[in-house]
Amino acid sequence: MSLQGCYGKYHAGKPICSFCPDSEACSAESPTPEDLLTAAVPALVKGTLDVEQFDLALTLYSGQTFRWGRDTDGWWKGVAYGVVVWLRQEERQLRYACSAASVSTYAGSFEIESFLRWYLRTDEPPRVRVPRPDRHLRRARDRMKGFRFVRQEPWECIISYILSVQAHMGLTKQRIQFLSRILGREVVFQGGRYWTFPPVDQLALLSEGYYRHQKFGWRSKFLPTSIQYVQEVVQSRFSGGASRLGLEDWRAVVDGLLDTPNSGIGLKVAKCIDLFSLDRLFAVPVDTWVRKMAADWYGVEATDAKICQWAEERGGKLAGYKNEYLFAYYRELHAPSLDDRVISFSQSDAPSSVLPYEILES
DNA sequence: GACCAGGAAATGC
DNA sequence: GCATTTCATGGT
Structure with a gap:
């Protein structure tokens, strides 16, 4: 299976790749609201x-x-x-x-x-x-x-946090949504369109050049490295591809990626994947907020690795929860503005500053 | 137009 | 080892 020129039906008013000779025809092929009514x-x-x-x-x-x-x-x-x-x-x-x-x-x-x-x-x-x-x-x-x-899907979590490096959440969210739209499976549900996250073999079709063309930035070179690594693990494990990796398999994959050059997975990203998808609730990802919080509230100023080690030893089995509490509370107190806290509507992806803590009248 | 974003990798000391 | 620099892009 291969992709020829055009990668899909990303509509949103623009063709997904300017060099695609079929981009306009492709956009025209996007389902209309009438199509959605008759779709399965x-x-x-x-x-x-x-x-x-x-x-x-x-x-x-x-x-x-x-x-x-x-x-x-x-x-x-x-x-x-x-x-x-x-x-x-x-x-x-x-x-x-x-x-x-x-x-x-x-x-x-x-x-x-x-x-x-x-x-x-x-x-x-x-x-x-x-x-x-x-x-x-x-x-x-x-x-x-x-x-x-x-309990996030490990595969989706791996790609998500490679994409998250030095990018705002909204942008990362858009990029994940984009990949899902062009390579995921469409699900029409309750009058809306949704796309599942693409499986390994689908994402493996995209090249570094394509990610760069889509302005994924420096993350572009890391994605194919990690995707190929995972693909090889999956292929070596299952020749038929009928089965899937278990939790221990995924843990080994992430540990391996951490030791793989140009995987885009360093200590912080690996800890995020550990915590959010691999049941490693002791993991403490150290980002800019945690670094500030550790210095401000606990007087700990050191390298990220040292802060991580300090927090994990101090926090025990649930260090991840403790760190998340402190992170969220500290950010709530120190975020520059409410704009930093926007959520996105699932359908339109338009940002909103409505806080989830507020009671919605409906 | 700086400055930063839930950093990673390469380079310098 | 630890600190500094580079990497791309979008947003404030």
């Missing part, structure tokens, strides 16, 4: 989950994922594990609407409610203990009560 509609699975000590907005707004947004109708809308998921929380009830009744993951296949509980960790509230004198951590923990690390 996936299942609509609705229901309600009872949740305790869980806060959906804190969880999805935190910045850990790039594929969720809250729409103006009050629903959180996202794509995870190939399924479109709508969520909204009403006190201790979590309403959901999904495009499939069962979901396939690296940990096996789940019925939808089991999947949601697993993905959102609704039944796994972290028991974070705070040393008596640590007032910052205590306040941060109280502020973030109900937050969870979701």
Whole structure:
């Protein structure tokens, strides 16, 4: 399989590649609203989950994922594990609407409610203990009560955080959405269009030159390196390609990428992948905010590696949660403006400064 | 027009 | 080892 010239049907008013001879025809081929009405509609699975000590907005707004947004109708809308998921929380009830009744993951296949509980960790509230004198951590923990690390797809998480390097979240989100649109599978759900994240073999079709053409910047040279690395692991493991990697396999992949030249994965990105998709809740990613926070609140000024080591030893098994609490609270106090905290609507991707903590009237 | 963005890799000491 | 520089692009 190969791509010839044009890479897809990215409409948004512009052809995706100016050198594509078929770009205009391609745009013309994009589905019209009439087409959507007659397209095959996936299942609509609705229901309600009872949740305790869980806060959906804190969880999805935190910045850990790039594929969720809250729409103006009050629903959180996202794509995870190939399924479109709508969520909204009403006190201790979590309403959901999904495009499939069962979901396939690296940990096996789940019925939808089991999947949601697993993905959102609704039944796994972290028991974070705070040393008596640590007032910052205590306040941060109280502020973030109900937050969870979701179980992201490792493959998507790897690519996402390579793209996130020195780029604002909004831009990273757009780039992930772009890759999904041109190479992912389209799902029409509840009158909207969604795209799943492209599998390894699809992303492997794109070259460094193509990423550069799409203005991915210096990340362009890292993507093919890491994609090829993962592709080779998958191919060596499964000649047929019918099966998929498990959690331990993905952990080995990320550890390997960290030692691979030009993978684009350094300490910080690797820790993000560990924490957000590999169940390594002890991992502490050190970014600019954590660095400032460590210096400001704890008087720790050192290299990123030293700060990471300090935080992980100090935080124990749940160091990742503790760090996330402090990170979020510190950023809340010191972010230059509300613009830094925008979320995106899932459908239009138009930015909004509506905070998820606010109660939406609808 | 600086300055920065949830940094990584190469280079200099 | 640790600090400095370079890398590309978009946003403020």
